[in-house]
Amino acid sequence: MNSGDVAFMCVATALVMFMTPGLAIFYGGLVRAKNVLGTIMHSFILLGVVSILWVLFGYSLSFGPDIGGFIGGLDYAGLAGVGADVKEGLTIPHILFCAFQLMFAIITPALITGAFAERMKFKAYLIFITLWTIVVYFPVCHWVWGGGWLQKLGALDFAGGTVIHINSGVAALVTAFMIGRRKGYGTDQLHPHNVPMVVLGAGILWFGWFGFNAGSACAASGQAAMALMVTQLAAGTAALSWALAEWIYQGKPTVLGAASGAVAGLVAITPACGFVGPIPSIIIGAVVGPLCYFACVLKTRMGYDDALDVVGIHGVGGLWGALATGLFAAKAYGGVDGLFNGNPKQFLIQAVGALAAIVYSVILTAILLKITDKTVGLRIDQEEEHQGIDLSQHSEVGYRF
Amino acid sequence: MNSGDVAFMCVATALVMFMTPGLAIFYGGLVRAKNVLGTIMHSFILLGVVSILWVLFGYSLSFGPDIGGFIGGLDYAGLAGVGADVKEGLTIPHILFCAFQLMFAIITPALITGAFAERMKFKAYLIFITLWTIVVYFPVCHWVWGGGWLQKLGALDFAGGTVIHINSGVAALVTAFMIGRRKGYGTDQLHPHNVPMVVLGAGILWFGWFGFNAGSACAASGQAAMALMVTQLAAGTAALSWALAEWIYQGKPTVLGAASGAVAGLVAITPACGFVGPIPSIIIGAVVGPLCYFACVLKTRMGYDDALDVVGIHGVGGLWGALATGLFAAKAYGGVDGLFNGNPKQFLIQAVGALAAIVYSVILTAILLKITDKTVGLRIDQEEEHQGIDLSQHSEVGYRF
Amino acid sequence: MNSGDVAFMCVATALVMFMTPGLAIFYGGLVRAKNVLGTIMHSFILLGVVSILWVLFGYSLSFGPDIGGFIGGLDYAGLAGVGADVKEGLTIPHILFCAFQLMFAIITPALITGAFAERMKFKAYLIFITLWTIVVYFPVCHWVWGGGWLQKLGALDFAGGTVIHINSGVAALVTAFMIGRRKGYGTDQLHPHNVPMVVLGAGILWFGWFGFNAGSACAASGQAAMALMVTQLAAGTAALSWALAEWIYQGKPTVLGAASGAVAGLVAITPACGFVGPIPSIIIGAVVGPLCYFACVLKTRMGYDDALDVVGIHGVGGLWGALATGLFAAKAYGGVDGLFNGNPKQFLIQAVGALAAIVYSVILTAILLKITDKTVGLRIDQEEEHQGIDLSQHSEVGYRF
Amino acid sequence: MKLIVAVMKPFKLDDVKEALNGLGVKGMTVTEVKGYGRQKGHKEIYRGAEYVVDFIPKVKIEVIANDDVAGQIVTAIRNAANTEKIGDGKIFVLSVEDVMRVRTGERGPDAV
Amino acid sequence: MKLIVAVMKPFKLDDVKEALNGLGVKGMTVTEVKGYGRQKGHKEIYRGAEYVVDFIPKVKIEVIANDDVAGQIVTAIRNAANTEKIGDGKIFVLSVEDVMRVRTGERGPDAV
Amino acid sequence: MKLIVAVMKPFKLDDVKEALNGLGVKGMTVTEVKGYGRQKGHKEIYRGAEYVVDFIPKVKIEVIANDDVAGQIVTAIRNAANTEKIGDGKIFVLSVEDVMRVRTGERGPDAV
Numbered sequence A, B, C: 001m002n003s004g005d006v007a008f009m010c011v012a013t014a015l016v017m018f019m020t021p022g023l024a025i026f027y028g029g030l031v032r033a034k035n036v037l038g039t040i041m042h043s044f045i046l047l048g049v050v051s052i053l054w055v056l057f058g059y060s061l062s063f064g065p066d067i068g069g070f071i072g073g074l075d076y077a078g079l080a081g082v083g084a085d086v087k088e089g090l091t092i093p094h095i096l097f098c099a100f101q102l103m104f105a106i107i108t109p110a111l112i113t114g115a116f117a118e119r120m121k122f123k124a125y126l127i128f129i130t131l132w133t134i135v136v137y138f139p140v141c142h143w144v145w146g147g148g149w150l151q152k153l154g155a156l157d158f159a160g161g162t163v164i165h166i167n168s169g170v171a172a173l174v175t176a177f178m179i180g181r182r183k184g185y186g187t188d189q190l191h192p193h194n195v196p197m198v199v200l201g202a203g204i205l206w207f208g209w210f211g212f213n214a215g216s217a218c219a220a221s222g223q224a225a226m227a228l229m230v231t232q233l234a235a236g237t238a239a240l241s242w243a244l245a246e247w248i249y250q251g252k253p254t255v256l257g258a259a260s261g262a263v264a265g266l267v268a269i270t271p272a273c274g275f276v277g278p279i280p281s282i283i284i285g286a287v288v289g290p291l292c293y294f295a296c297v298l299k300t301r302m303g304y305d306d307a308l309d310v311v312g313i314h315g316v317g318g319l320w321g322a323l324a325t326g327l328f329a330a331k332a333y334g335g336v337d338g339l340f341n342g343n344p345k346q347f348l349i350q351a352v353g354a355l356a357a358i359v360y361s362v363i364l365t366a367i368l369l370k371i372t373d374k375t376v377g378l379r380i381d382q383e384e385e386h387q388g389i390d391l392s393q394h395s396e397v398g399y400r401f
Numbered sequence D, E, F: 001m002k003l004i005v006a007v008m009k010p011f012k013l014d015d016v017k018e019a020l021n022g023l024g025v026k027g028m029t030v031t032e033v034k035g036y037g038r039q040k041g042h043k044e045i046y047r048g049a050e051y052v053v054d055f056i057p058k059v060k061i062e063v064i065a066n067d068d069v070a071g072q073i074v075t076a077i078r079n080a081a082n083t084e085k086i087g088d089g090k091i092f093v094l095s096v097e098d099v100m101r102v103r104t105g106e107r108g109p110d111a112v
């Protein structure tokens, strides 16, 4: 056991936990005032739901002994054998690794919730998201990090571009299609009710993301330090590049654009951060800002209502990040070389990994949504939608100024 | 000196400091808009008041050489001899241990303030809370952690269930009774003015609590890692179990319920977190949610006005945590065995510790309140209460949208 | 490489990053609702702008091989040679030191923005602040920390009193004069629109400042621990002493006063924190509260419109801190002795350092502002000012309750 | 028909609502307003400066009523809202030419 | 000239605006209000307690119009705001003695 | 007695207050409203989309006055609120049947 590494990973775990309330605040500010609490609840309640699933069998399915490359065995169910002793191959307690990974399992399903904001039944939400975590997140996590087939194939995903962002972004797309548009979409102004709150949420996410990305080194190492730096550079550059894209195409740079760009930059650097240096990270950030910005513009044209742009930011940003890892990765930083360093194969592997996650997530998400719809119904009724989900689902109001 | 431990404890100290503004935000959102600033001030100003007391004599009374099991000597007054050198028995600088403990001394009196929110004179508040910190907190802290009689007796209180939560919860009860109900209690809707702010506060508290609980190991150890994990599990489970209790008994799960449950879970795991594993922590959390929920229901029936449910959450949750420690503690995790591991004596010791804190805190709090009331008067007058404490006590308003 | 130090500095870097969104929230709450987003943007966008400058040449100008005591060479341009290997003379990766220092370079120009809040063109802002960072920050940073003439002279500036606070405070003064007063200054009530948001921002700043000050030790050492403690003491004491000054001179202590005092205390202890112990830190905090309070009172009389009191808090507080370092410094804590420990020379050196920063910053800031004004114009027009900068500069509104 | 408008102290709203219920008045519309009048505004402190804010939070209620009960309503509001302290507010009565209930399209006294 | 006041459900505001545009009505003033009436308020839960909140968010629009179009306006608002559910609100008409446009100082019908 | 209602630009409120003070008018009630009129709304940008927001923040003031000063008040408001730019707003005057001061129960002109 190395006390520096333990110190680092304890704090990294706390930082990643903090991202979930941060996301709740980020998403909460983006919806209308009458939906702020229900939107917050979508993220917040997962701190409970997924924690319990994780202990019962989630950790085991994700990181238990590999079964056919697809899923982990139940050896760690109930966290049997997962204690304060050092985990094999690492310098930190097994329980700490498990806690760190738990925080990832919490925030991934939370990301999806932006797609169906302002219109889902809370009961349906709980059913769907529990199933999704079990049937989609745990397996894909196993594939990439738990010794599954993608890991064996050599796919690079330092902190979760494929596992987390592509996976949730794609699920968001399916959900947005299947639940349908919000009342008033295209006619009313379904605008953020509290942009300062959105920026605060983005700030918390950014802060926590240092734990997410650097912590994925699992040690207070040079690699962690580099991951931290490139995370900062990609996020900052993307904040700027999104705002500049707006400035050029719409005449004004917006604050929401800068905050959205920052998140897009964080998403894009996530898979790459242990494998690239400063200059590539700036390029990754510079590209992802306009890319996600145009993805949002496109959405408006395509007419599906991904309310908070989960597809445009996490799906598209995550995909770019996964591919960019295949382009820019350099052995010197800790992984293998990518295309630009003479190893085109890695780019292909990255594409395969992304594709696999997309196909799997699309199909399973669609099936789970259908099941949920048939059993309890996905969507609140029209009166409830006018009233807002805070009152209709939780008998509460957000503000009383 | 161990640099990993120093790194860990520096960050833990910062995290616990952050809990006090977090609490200010949590409590601030729960009151009406006209009282938001005064409520925030109650917590915020203690960052100053208690810091100074701590340097002058507080640290010394708490952790100075034991005098009769009751109080510490004045050897460390003015922090004499408390420097950057390693503290005996630990691997971190003495000043760092002192700083870490200071943050606990700040937040404990701050917790009480929820009970008398919206109606206390600021001057009276300052007098009362200064006296309370000196006469109640420093001694009880010494009893449990500073080498006092409860520590000698073998009471387990890893991060402060008795010292902090029972102690402040009981003081809250006395204060609520003695200051009387708010104007409009029972008729008007004295509701939170900003629930997203409450959730943000809860998120900050949760985040900071990792420093609080894991940091109480005083080292970046396996015990710290386990404490961190069980903190997460208890908080998450309790968020869920409070919301479910509401769902069953009132037909809807609320966001405020989930946030309140999270805090209750954090409270309950506090004394236990160095001594129990994952499954007990889930049980502790599962019980404390409904328990505190019903304590709040009961309060409404009993008719005293503990405005922000300090009794229901910190008092009741802290008591359950102290006793649960006596039930679930297991030697393997770092302490001694509890009842369920064949050592019923420990349960008794826990009960004695709790009882001692209750009796001492009730009596002293009542006396201090009486003194304050006789000298400057506890309560603002009726016109001031209508106006709100922001304007009447601070000549400020919270918002200007 | 020491893993404890790496762990510590990674977290410290994250904490200092978090200060910039914290400052955005702090400043954002202080302006009127119609200017909240533009004010936030001033800080937020620098996370992008300065990150890029830093990689390109900023780090190199600041910390590259010294050229004539004035500026660093371009050896590190593009972060060439700045990698995951340990930095000479330290125990952490070079890239980590570089990342830590980047966060300082981001927040320093952000501090200035309070002076010209609510009335600057965004385009002009970007030009001015980019130039300022290059022409003022990088050189002064080099003087004090990068091996420049002030460092050689022996000026003590542990975490940046001169480099950061005097420097930005003086730039703020010049800006406030040159851009002129806001419409309605002196007649309308240009008050904070969201004081709870201000306190939250102050809380985040305080929290992050532990990384700022303790992290400036560059290692998880006894000095870091002491820096952390004195940071807490100065901030807490100053929160109290500002509020008391108000109480005495205006009849009521305000919450904004306490929050402002806390920031003033953090500013004042910044240069001193590695060189003094607890008692001096309390004195530094006790003095800075009333000092900055009266600086704000004075401003009102002098009639320039430093909208958010950057001069009064960072300028005056930073100056006091730099001089106080010369008074209270004690060799035992890690530097050299100050005046009160028998070394009057150090006080003189501190004064020289402060003076140099003042003169340099005044002149250069004035020139850069003139250039910006001549090219794109500094100020929005009257209609835009009525509308607010959110709508006029960013086509956005902050709130929609 | 009459429109009765009352501006009053916010914390009196519930009492007024009860009083109107007592008269069988089934509806009203409430607006948060700021009042300026004889009542002295409050002082605010902001970083060393001091301001007097003249505009004081009040609520305005609007009740449409038939002619026969208008007088009673005015009296009931007055009694419920009165604290005998300055700033209690004003009640004024306007004549309404026509009223319609949106849901049913009913007009005149039936719509009230 | 008339002052037409309508209290209605907030989500109907855009429809009403369109309807008035259709009549060539070029202006109106909108206020967020809370309504109390036959429509049942919603339940709120707060830490184990339960409350019914009687005051329901509504918007009030005020339109000044010349006498000849006032009737049409009332009908147009009614049609646009009607959901046939309780709580749709009320429209009432008052007589206005004088109107002035601030910018030009025009008075009477020209100022509308 | 008259009820004078003025809708105007928010930043003119203080000037209007001064102007009314000058006439010895001792009270008014102020509401934040949103106005729709000839004045062009502002553009807002939201993640690649663009919207025009037609409703512009205005304030509405209501002043009850005796008949003899009503005309002066209208003129004073107009002069103070006028910026000669579109969107300056409207003033309209209604007849009030009765006024009561809540505190004293005074009625009619004395209550103003």
Ligand SMILES: Nc1ncnc2c1ncn2[C@@H]1O[C@H](COP(=O)(O)OP(=O)(O)O)[C@@H](O)[C@H]1O
Pocket (backbone or CB within 6 Å): D007, D034, D035, D036, D037, D038, D039, D040, D056, D058, D085, D086, D087, D088, D089, D090, F026, F027, F028, F029, F030, F062, F063, F064, F065, F101, F102, F103, F112
């Ligand atoms: N002339 C007026 N026109 C409109 N509203 C008024 C007028 N005078 C007073 N008010 C309203 O009544 C409130 C109370 O008036 P004020 O003069 O303070 O006390 P009082 O009504 O007890 O004499 C004011 O805040 C304002 O909202």
Ligand SMILES: Nc1ncnc2c1ncn2[C@@H]1O[C@H](COP(=O)(O)OP(=O)(O)O)[C@@H](O)[C@H]1O
Pocket (backbone or CB within 6 Å): D026, D027, D028, D029, D030, D062, D063, D064, D065, D101, D102, D103, D112, E007, E034, E035, E036, E037, E038, E039, E040, E056, E058, E085, E086, E087, E088, E089, E090
């Ligand atoms: N007598 C009244 N005076 C003023 N406003 C009223 C009155 N009655 C109803 N309203 C307004 O109309 C709204 C709808 O009234 P309500 O009785 O709930 O339904 P409906 O108009 O469909 O019968 C109320 O919320 C209130 O704002």
Ligand SMILES: Nc1ncnc2c1ncn2[C@@H]1O[C@H](COP(=O)(O)OP(=O)(O)O)[C@@H](O)[C@H]1O
Pocket (backbone or CB within 6 Å): E026, E027, E028, E029, E030, E062, E063, E064, E065, E101, E102, E103, E112, F007, F034, F035, F036, F037, F038, F039, F040, F056, F058, F085, F086, F087, F088, F089, F090
């Ligand atoms: N017919 C109307 N009825 C009620 N309010 C109106 C009417 N027309 C205009 N207003 C109010 O006056 C404001 C200014 O009107 P506008 O047409 O924009 O400019 P102007 O008054 O200078 O011609 C509007 O925002 C609205 O609040």
